[in-house]
Amino acid sequence: MSTLAPTAGIDWDRVRADFPLLRREVHGKPLVYFDSANTGQKPASVIETVDAFYRRHNANVSRAVHALGSEATESYEATRTRLAQHVNVAANELVLTSGTTFAINLVAYSWGLSNLKAGDVVLLTRMEHHANIVPWQLICERTGAKIRVAELHPDGSLDLDALHAAMTPDVKLLGVAHVSNVLGTINPVAAICREARKRGITTVVDGSQALPHMTVDIAAIGCDFYAFTGHKMCGPTGTGALWARRALLESMPPFLGGGEMIKEVRLDEATIFNDPPHRFEAGTPNIAGHIGLGAAVAYLDGIGMDAIAAREAELLAHLTEEMQSVDGLRIIGTAAKKAAVVSFLVEGAHAHDLATLLDLEGVAVRSGHHCAHPLMKFFGVPATCRASLAFYNTHDEIEAFIAALHKVRRLLG
Ligand SMILES: Cc1ncc(COP(=O)(O)O)c(C=O)c1O
CATH class of the missing domain: 3.90.1150.10 (Aspartate Aminotransferase, domain 1)
Known part of the structure; x- marks a missing residue:
């Protein structure tokens, strides 16, 4: 060995x-740049990929049959595949988003509005970023569900006994950061999600600060949703993804309406929505940014x-x-x-x-x-x-x- x-x-x-x-x-x-948790710096390969896209390939995705349109679509979808391999999930379970904030709002407005009701509890840890708190507050206001907070030890680690004790039958959703953006604490998310799953609780893991630092195997974590952002992992701003199991994505209604997320728009009957992940990607996405994120993942995998x-x-x-x-x-x-x-x-x-x-x-x-x-x-x-x-x-x-x-x-x- x-x-x-x-x-x-x-x-x-x-x-x-x-x-x-x-x-x-x-x-x-x-310069001593010690602010990478805020946003990461970009290697030349990422900068050059974005530059080359606008110089040579710029076109919209999934709309045009011409050569440039096909090139843009191929590169954009190649990013999805590359990202999916990087985190060990299937590409058709990965929704490309503008980052974690969008990804968690997508879960809150699509899954949350359809699944939460008065009497339900959303359990969040004390160390969540506002992006994994405020969307839930907004959804709780609309559904009557309540937020419960899981506390920490003084060293900034999660009190796991208290967290498990807080997983009572009225808890429908648990939101937990994989890594705290303030403390750096790495949470044992696989063990936490296992406990949640035993109790039928849906889990959302905020992976924003995990992907830049470590191997993340989403399949091994066993969560229901995993959100992350591209700009902290050497990619351009306005990029990121939400992962969820295919069956879960298929059960969810669209969050935003517009182009790309439909199969057929009908004015006299109900519009037919696209299949996931495109159902959740309304409008023209950040094409160059995501292609740049593909280059970032290739760069990280290279090291x-x-x-x-x-x-x-x-x-x-x-x-x-x-x-x-x-x-x-x-x-x-x-x-x-x-x-x-x-x-x-x-x-x-x-x-x-x-x-x-x-x-x-x-x-x-x-x-x-x-x-x-x-x-x-x-x-x-x-x-x-x-x-x-x-x-x-x-x-x-x-x-x-x-x-x-x-x-x-x-x-x-
Ligand atoms: C833990 C955590 N969650 C969510 C976010 C929000 O990410 P974004 O602004 O890229 O959507 C950040 C960014 O600072 C973060 O550190």
Whole structure:
């Protein structure tokens, strides 16, 4: 059996050189981009694919029989196939969307409006992004269902006993993040979905922060819906997908009406809708963006998600250790299983001031509530700073970030 580490033989400097933007300076300093949980940077192959689409192939999909139309449709559908292989599902179960927000709204408005009623409960974890909370609030208002919250341990891991205890017979849907965008906590979604399935609860997993960091095998997770976004995994903005089992998709009514989602529009009788996944893809989609996402997946597969996970684990360990050297710094989210996302606060400094001063040192981190108000409330803070890494970051950047943190700490007294 091979004992080679998944990162063996990978020249990470060469990988980094694939990202043109990472060569730039900010405020006269080399850029340290630690905001990949917000949006990821794009390798040249993705940028060139989008450029080539508009220069050579631009046409609408599924509408024209001419050569350009066929080329555009083929490349667009090839992305669906490539993405499906990447997450181990069938291509005809993958709805291409503008991202996770759209995907979860699709589940809420299509599945939720038809399946929830007064007396039902939607169970959400405390660490959900607003994209997996607000759509459910809107649907609960309309159906009379209620939201219940599953709480966390102080380290930012899910209290699994409490979560299982909260799965009472009135719970119809469970929404859970695969990886927290604020804490980096990796949730044991396969085990959680198994418990939910035993109780007949439909599950929606928000995979936005999982796909950029690790191998995701949706079939092995055993959820009902899995949503993800393309721009955090090296793809263009406005791309992403929703996966659901074919039978479930077939049982769902359309969410938006328009072109592409119909078989036949009749004015004197009911319109006949298209089969999934096209039933849920009304209107002209983000064609160039999704073709770019196909290139992003090809790029990630070329490196290998296990190698990416191992590289990021190394960077996270280095970052976490070095951050302990900064006086008054508190890391929020210290669960044992984490992706390379570190939220922190420095005593006496507001998160926005910290981020602004770090920016002057060339370091890009995000500050704010990270679209997770309920989680901020749990930790009793209005905002945090968040350093989020990707495989294209380096150990030298971690050193530069720590030096900048020490400098900012001195400046703030
Ligand atoms: C955990 C999580 N869910 C959902 C979203 C929303 O993704 P998008 O804005 O791409 O739809 C994000 C983006 O920050 C996220 O981190």
